[in-house]
Amino acid sequence: MILKKIKMVNFRNYKLFENKFDESINILTGNNGAGKTSILEAIYILSISKSFRTNSFRKIINNKEDFLQIFGKFRDHKNCDVNVNYTKKEGKKIFFNGSALERNTDLIGKIPVIILSPSDQRITEGPNSLRKNFINQILCQVNEKYLKKLLNYNKLLKRRNSLLKNYRNKNKNKYDLYFESLDEQLATASQYLTQKRKKFIKEFNTRLQENFQKITHLDAKIEMGYKSKMQYDEDNYQNSFLDDMKSIFKSDLDKGYTSKGVHRDKIRIYFNGNNIREVGSQGEHKVSLIALKISEGDFIKEHMQTSLIYLLDDLFSLLDKEHCLKIIKELSDENQVFITTTDLNNIDEEALSSKTYSTFNISGGIS
Ligand SMILES: Nc1ncnc2c1ncn2[C@@H]1O[C@H](COP(=O)(O)OP(=O)(O)OP(=O)(O)O)[C@@H](O)[C@H]1O
Ligand SMILES: [Mg+2]
Incomplete structure (x- = not known):
C-alpha cells in the first residue's frame, strides 16, 4: 500500500x-x-x-x-x-x-502501517500491557477473527466485573447461571486468543532473532516469551476454564474484578535469557525495539500480501x-x-x- x-x-x-x-x-x-x-x-x-x-x-x-x-x-x-x-x-x-x-x-x-517512534521504547522498557498491545495490534491487523474475539472477550470481561461488583453490593455470593453463562463465553474467546498468541510468538521469534542479527553486531539471543495461566489441554479447555473460574469466584467477589484470564497474560522480551526490562542497557533496548518493529512489518507483510x-x-x-x-x-x-x-x-x-x-x-x- x-x-x-x-x-x-x-x-x-x-x-x-x-x-x-x-x-x-x-x-x-x-x-x-x-x-x-x-x-x-x-x-x-x-x-x-x-x-x-x-x-x-x-x-x-x-x-x-x-x-x-x-x-x-x-x-x-x-x-x-x-x-x-x-x-x-x-x-x-x-x-x-x-x-x-x-x-x-x-x-x-x-x-x-508500522510506526516506530521514540515513545515505543516503552514496549521493551515499560509495563506488560504495552507488549500485549504490541502483539494484539499485529494480530488484529492480519486476522479479523482475532480482532472480533478480542473485542468480545473485553466486552464479556467488563460485564463480568460489573456483575461481581453488583453481587458484592447486594451481598449475593452464589456462583449462579449468570456467571456460568458468562464464563462459558469467556472460555470460548479465551481458547481462541491463547491459541493464536502461542502460534504467533513461535513464528515471530524466528524473525526477531534474524532481524536483530541484521541490524547489530551484538552476539546475543533475543526472544519473546509468552506466559498464560489459561493454557489447558485443547480437548478439555472449556471444563478446565470453568473449574478455574469457579474456584476464584469468591476471591473475585471480594476484589470486585476478574483476577484470572487472558487479560493477565504475560509477554516478556528475553535478552540472552534474562528479562530485558531488568537487564537491558540503553543500546540493547534500542536495537531490540528496532528488531521488534522490523519483525512486526515482516509478519504483517507476509500475512497480508x-x-x-x-x-x-x-x-x-x-x-x-x-x-x-x-x-x-x-x-x-x-x-x-x-x-x-x-x-x-x-x-x-x-x-x-x-x-x-x-x-x-x-x-x-x-x-
Ligand atoms: N491541538 C493542537 N493545536 C495546535 N498546536 C498543537 C496541538 N497539538 C500540538 N500542537 C503543537 O504542534 C507542534 C507540532 O508538533 P510535532 O510533534 O508534530 O512537531 P515535530 O516537528 O515532530 O517536532 P520535534 O522535532 O520536536 O519532534 C508543536 O509545537 C505542538 O506543541
Ligand atoms: Mg517529532
Whole structure:
C-alpha cells in the first residue's frame, strides 16, 4: 500500500496541510515543533483509526476549532480513499471509499502501517500491557477473527466485573447461571486468543532473532516469551476454564474484578535469557525495539500480501547514522517509508543514491 496524497484540516498545528508523497522514501525535515510527527500521526490514524500519541481526539484538534479532518489517497492493486472526520459534538466518523464504516475498528487491517517512534521504547522498557498491545495490534491487523474475539472477550470481561461488583453490593455470593453463562463465553474467546498468541510468538521469534542479527553486531539471543495461566489441554479447555473460574469466584467477589484470564497474560522480551526490562542497557533496548518493529512489518507483510507504510519518527535518535540509513534503504526496497529528522545532515545522499527519495521542508503547514 502506498500513500499518494494527504490532506489535513485543523490537525495539531496545521490549519491546512496538503501534500503528495514519493512512492519510496519521504524525508520530513524541519525544526522542533514544526509538525513532522503530526503528519506521521495523521497517517497512522488513517490506518488504525487511533492516534499513537493520545486517546483523546479533542487534544488533536487545532486550537479553538471544533472539528478536524484527514483525507488519504492510497494505492495498492487498486486505489482507495480514507476519510476521518472528528467533531467535538459528534465524535469520530470514518469513511472508506466514500462509505461510512459502522465501527471505527472496521478500518483495522485495510492499510498496514508500522510506526516506530521514540515513545515505543516503552514496549521493551515499560509495563506488560504495552507488549500485549504490541502483539494484539499485529494480530488484529492480519486476522479479523482475532480482532472480533478480542473485542468480545473485553466486552464479556467488563460485564463480568460489573456483575461481581453488583453481587458484592447486594451481598449475593452464589456462583449462579449468570456467571456460568458468562464464563462459558469467556472460555470460548479465551481458547481462541491463547491459541493464536502461542502460534504467533513461535513464528515471530524466528524473525526477531534474524532481524536483530541484521541490524547489530551484538552476539546475543533475543526472544519473546509468552506466559498464560489459561493454557489447558485443547480437548478439555472449556471444563478446565470453568473449574478455574469457579474456584476464584469468591476471591473475585471480594476484589470486585476478574483476577484470572487472558487479560493477565504475560509477554516478556528475553535478552540472552534474562528479562530485558531488568537487564537491558540503553543500546540493547534500542536495537531490540528496532528488531521488534522490523519483525512486526515482516509478519504483517507476509500475512497480508501487500507492501507496508513505515513511519520512522526520529529514527536517528535511536541508532547511529550509518545503521539508520541501512535500515531505511532496506525497508524502502519493498515499502513506502516516511522518516522525520530535524537535521538534514543525517541524510547522506551517497548512501541513499540508489534510491528515489523526496525531501519535504515542514513548517506548520507549508511544504
Ligand atoms: N491541538 C493542537 N493545536 C495546535 N498546536 C498543537 C496541538 N497539538 C500540538 N500542537 C503543537 O504542534 C507542534 C507540532 O508538533 P510535532 O510533534 O508534530 O512537531 P515535530 O516537528 O515532530 O517536532 P520535534 O522535532 O520536536 O519532534 C508543536 O509545537 C505542538 O506543541
Ligand atoms: Mg517529532
